[in-house]
Amino acid sequence: MQAEIITIGDEILIGQIIDSNSAFIAKELNKIGVSVYQITSVQDDRQHILDALEEANRRSQVVILTGGLGPTKDDITKHTLCDFFGDELTQDGATLAHIEMLFEKFISTPISDLNRKQALVPTKAIVLKNKYGTAPGLWMERNGSVFVSLPGVPFEMKNLVADEVIPRIVKKYERPHILHKTIMTYGLGESAVANKIEGWENNLPPFVKLAYLPSLGRVRLRLTAKGLDKDLLYQTVEAETQKLYPLIGDIIYGVEEDESIEALVAKLLTDKNMTLSTAESFTGGKIAEHITSIPGASNYFKGTVVSYATETKIRLLGIDPELIEKHSVVSGQVAVAMAKNVKQILDTDFSIATTGNAGPSKGDSDADVGTVYIAISTPERTFAQEFIMGNHRERIVQKSVNKAFELLQKEILNF
Numbered sequence: 074m075q076a077e078i079i080t081i082g083d084e085i086l087i088g089q090i091i092d093s094n095s096a097f098i099a100k101e102l103n104k105i106g107v108s109v110y111q112i113t114s115v116q117d118d119r120q121h122i123l124d125a126l127e128e129a130n131r132r133s134q135v136v137i138l139t140g141g142l143g144p145t146k147d148d149i150t151k152h153t154l155c156d157f158f159g160d161e162l163t164q165d166g167a168t169l170a171h172i173e174m175l176f177e178k179f180i181s182t183p184i185s186d187l188n189r190k191q192a193l194v195p196t197k198a199i200v201l202k203n204k205y206g207t208a209p210g211l212w213m214e215r216n217g218s219v220f221v222s223l224p225g226v227p228f229e230m231k232n233l234v235a236d237e238v239i240p241r242i243v244k245k246y247e248r249p250h251i252l253h254k255t256i257m258t259y260g261l262g263e264s265a266v267a268n269k270i271e272g273w274e275n276n277l278p279p280f281v282k283l284a285y286l287p288s289l290g291r292v293r294l295r296l297t298a299k300g301l302d303k304d305l306l307y308q309t310v311e312a313e314t315q316k317l318y319p320l321i322g323d324i325i326y327g328v329e330e331d332e333s334i335e336a337l338v339a340k341l342l343t344d345k346n347m348t349l350s351t352a353e354s355f356t357g358g359k360i361a362e363h364i365t366s367i368p369g370a371s372n373y374f375k376g377t378v379v380s381y382a383t384e385t386k387i388r389l390l391g392i393d394p395e396l397i398e399k400h401s402v403v404s405g406q407v408a409v410a411m412a413k414n415v416k417q418i419l420d421t422d423f424s425i426a427t428t429g430n431a432g433p434s435k436g437d438s439d440a441d442v443g444t445v446y447i448a449i450s451t452p453e454r455t456f457a458q459e460f461i462m463g464n465h466r467e468r469i470v471q472k473s474v475n476k477a478f479e480l481l482q483k484e485i486l487n488f
Contacts (some may be wrong), residue, residue, distance in 0.1 A: 076135035140225030290475035342373040352415035353446030378478035403440035405457035408448035
């Protein structure tokens with residue numbers, strides 16, 4: 074069984090906003106065994122929307138649209154759906170009452186006729202109540218396919234998907250099971266990993282597919298199994314996962330789809346009741362940003378010093394100017410001093426320090442662009458490693474952030 078997602082709005086096509094709605098909807102559909110065949114973004118244009126609907130109707134049993142349900146003239150989704158279904162709009166009393174309640178309780182501006190028009194819905198539609206907004210969702214059917222129109226506001230859309238759309242699809246259709254398991258690796262590139270597991274990959278059962286998902290410094294291996302026997306899928310994927318450990322066990326750091334390495338570090342520190350601090354130069358607080366994105370980070374993360382300038386390293390972190398003069402601000406010696414000092418200042422068990430040249434100029438150091446040093450300080454030792462991270466500024470920073478977490482995780486596991 075397959076579905077399509079159509080996002081409506083010029084703001085997506087001109088890059089003004091990122092289409093996060095499709096990613097959420099696709100993930101939720103996949104959980105219930107519905108494969109997403111295509112995701113399409115179209116303009117706020119009647120013919121463009123009609124063409125997309127016709128094409129999706131030929132291919133898929135479920136078509137989900139987001140956007141274009143607002144009260145202004147450029148929001149034309151409902152009118153276009155009426156054209157597509159040979160329908161007309163009528164006022165829905167329950168929706169109108171809900172809109173009036175929202176304005177009375179939560180919105181300071183007076184309700185207008187424009188707002189009341191959001192209670193107009195196609196006569197053939199099942200109205201899906203939007204508890205958090207004024208634009209209702211719509212459920213319509215044609216030629217064996219279901220068409221669902223949802224507001225584009227993400228938190229409104231997500232609640233409608235969870236409360237209305239998914240339960241209705243589950244009730245209406247029999248679906249196969251789709252099982253994903255993602256093995257996360259660090260430290261080797263995609264081709265190097267592929268070479269190591271080529272024989273294993275070639276012998277996967279036909280109902281199990283492997284996808285390589287590379288990013289800076291890491292490669293995720295996603296196994297997808299699809300079929301009617303859920304137990305067989307689970308047992309097979311588990312067995313195939315175990316076969317990977319003799320091949321690449323040294324670079325596997327997790328097996329959960331949504332588990333980042335910073336989340337794994339957070340669990341390790343929490344379980345061991347240990348703490349962390351950071352001193353960042355060229356990474357500009359990115360490591361701390363990743364750490365604090367995890368709920369509960371205050372339990373183990375004491376803070377960071379973003380010592381971007383050489384003067385800040387000296388004044389706030391207490392780095393000896395003579396050390397900088399002798400070895401350069403971009404050096405393993407300075408990275409070690411940064412890690413030791415921030416750990417002492419903030420009184421933590423572990424610390425991370427970064428110093429490097431992300432470019433485009435050399436700045437206060439003679440080090441080549443892409444040269445970075447990452448230091449880790451533990452309860453027992455402090456060390457720094459040198460890396461050459463290329464010549465693209467953003468990639469240098471992100472690769473270094475990833476590498477810092479990789480080094481830290483390995484050290485925490487020793488305690």
